[in-house]
Amino acid sequence: MPAISMKVNGQAVCGDVEGRTLLVEFIRDKLGLTGTHVGCDTSQCGACVVHVNGKAVKSCTALAIAHDGAEVTTIEGLAANGKLHPMQEAFREHHGLQCGFCTPGMIMAAVDMVNRLGKKLDEDTIRHELEGNICRCTGYHNIVAAVKAGAANM
Amino acid sequence: MENFTYHRPASAADAAAAMKGAKDGKYLSGGQTLIPALKQGLASPSDIIDLGGLKNSGVTVGATVVIKAGTTHAEVAADAGLRKAIPGLSALAGGIGDPHVRHRGTIGGSIANNDPAADYPAACLGLGATIHTSKRKIAAGDFFTGMFSTALEEGEIVTAVEFPIPKKCGYAKFPNPASLYAMVGVMAAQLADGSPRVAVTGAGAGVFRATAMEAALAKDFSAAALNGVAVAAKGLNSDLHASADYRAHLITVMAKRAVEKAK
Numbered sequence: 560m561p562a563i564s565m566k567v568n569g570q571a572v573c574g575d576v577e578g579r580t581l582l583v584e585f586i587r588d589k590l591g592l593t594g595t596h597v598g599c600d601t602s603q604c605g606a607c608v609v610h611v612n613g614k615a616v617k618s619c620t621a622l623a624i625a626h627d628g629a630e631v632t633t634i635e636g637l638a639a640n641g642k643l644h645p646m647q648e649a650f651r652e653h654h655g656l657q658c659g660f661c662t663p664g665m666i667m668a669a670v671d672m673v674n675r676l677g678k679k680l681d682e683d684t685i686r687h688e689l690e691g692n693i694c695r696c697t698g699y700h701n702i703v704a705a706v707k708a709g710a711a712n713m
Numbered sequence: 714m715e716n717f718t719y720h721r722p723a724s725a726a727d728a729a730a731a732m733k734g735a736k737d738g739k740y741l742s743g744g745q746t747l748i749p750a751l752k753q754g755l756a757s758p759s760d761i762i763d764l765g766g767l768k769n770s771g772v773t774v775g776a777t778v779v780i781k782a783g784t785t786h787a788e789v790a791a792d793a794g795l796r797k798a799i800p801g802l803s804a805l806a807g808g809i810g811d812p813h814v815r816h817r818g819t820i821g822g823s824i825a826n827n828d829p830a831a832d833y834p835a836a837c838l839g840l841g842a843t844i845h846t847s848k849r850k851i852a853a854g855d856f857f858t859g860m861f862s863t864a865l866e867e868g869e870i871v872t873a874v875e876f877p878i879p880k881k882c883g884y885a886k887f888p889n890p891a892s893l894y895a896m897v898g899v900m901a902a903q904l905a906d907g908s909p910r911v912a913v914t915g916a917g918a919g920v921f922r923a924t925a926m927e928a929a930l931a932k933d934f935s936a937a938a939l940n941g942v943a944v945a946a947k948g949l950n951s952d953l954h955a956s957a958d959y960r961a962h963l964i965t966v967m968a969k970r971a972v973e974k975a976k
Contacts, residue, residue, distance in 0.1 A: 577716050578716055578717045578718060578719035579717060601749055601752075601753075602745065602748075602749050603891060603892065605811070605813060614787075615813045616817050617813045620745060620749060620814075621744065621748070621817070622719070622741075622744065622748065622761075622763075625719075625763055625765060668812065671813075672812070675812075688812055690812070691810070691811025691813045691814060692811075
């Protein structure tokens, strides 16, 4: 099996993968970072969103082997020095989750949204930009409020 | 998913050689359609030849617009030059899938796959694009040959898509709420010579031109000119999302919106 190496949450990691190993499988099964979730496994729900070289992607729709040398950030990589990232804090503050399954993907998508569009986001923009993330509890109201507040605090 | 041998060539020539050496090879671009297809067992190639190593991306705006095949939808949508030259095409790219898909999916991958509900084929046909490949140049009208099929030959690779700059154009789609693919999408354009084009995706087995609508728009390029002009429902897609009759209805609605949006 080919070996790959990448930087995940700032740490150099390596491992053997098959051609078919998905990026999300590498992250969860090889690295034990289970904060990244597999929801639909059909590229629709966004629970598996991570950042690759600074851009949000669906890690269930990416081959691990194609990411040799990449820089990956997962939900575990957001908090720093024992303090939640402002977007995580906003989700807690605004109760932007019910069961919590979609939350890692929502937060990674929200941080990417701010990186691209800035800290001042209106509700329409947030809802439109969350098209790739599905909350099965349908708790979008508080998620949108959390993204808006988290963006302002980033 | 069945396993496969992975290749990441650095040039189109190496990619073609890898394809030639493979028993049943497939090119991979952004993977936003192919990887789901692999997971569902709809495709199980012996070899995957990843074109990402070709680093063939970028948008050039001159007398025409040339978009290299590996350019992602997000890069196309973010290009300031394109937004000025062909705002309707820029908006189309920014409306494909969702933000995460747009970070990965590419124009070359989209048109080579020719999904009958993909957005880019409507842009190519509606704007009279020319598809550049590793072997030749193909007019969009000759490139899309049916459901998931194109004029590409074995091993041939899309390298770029060249769009002539129209007077104006607009794209409107009615997306499936789950997949975000077009149930019906219409690109309406007034080309540089003034002639109208209407290309429809999502409704049939593949992208097609609505010639009756083009005739109506030739006299008057306005949404009102499309009142009462419809594409026949016979032969259109009919599934649990929308009947053929409903799709036929949507074509006129989307065509009018596309004309209204055109700039």
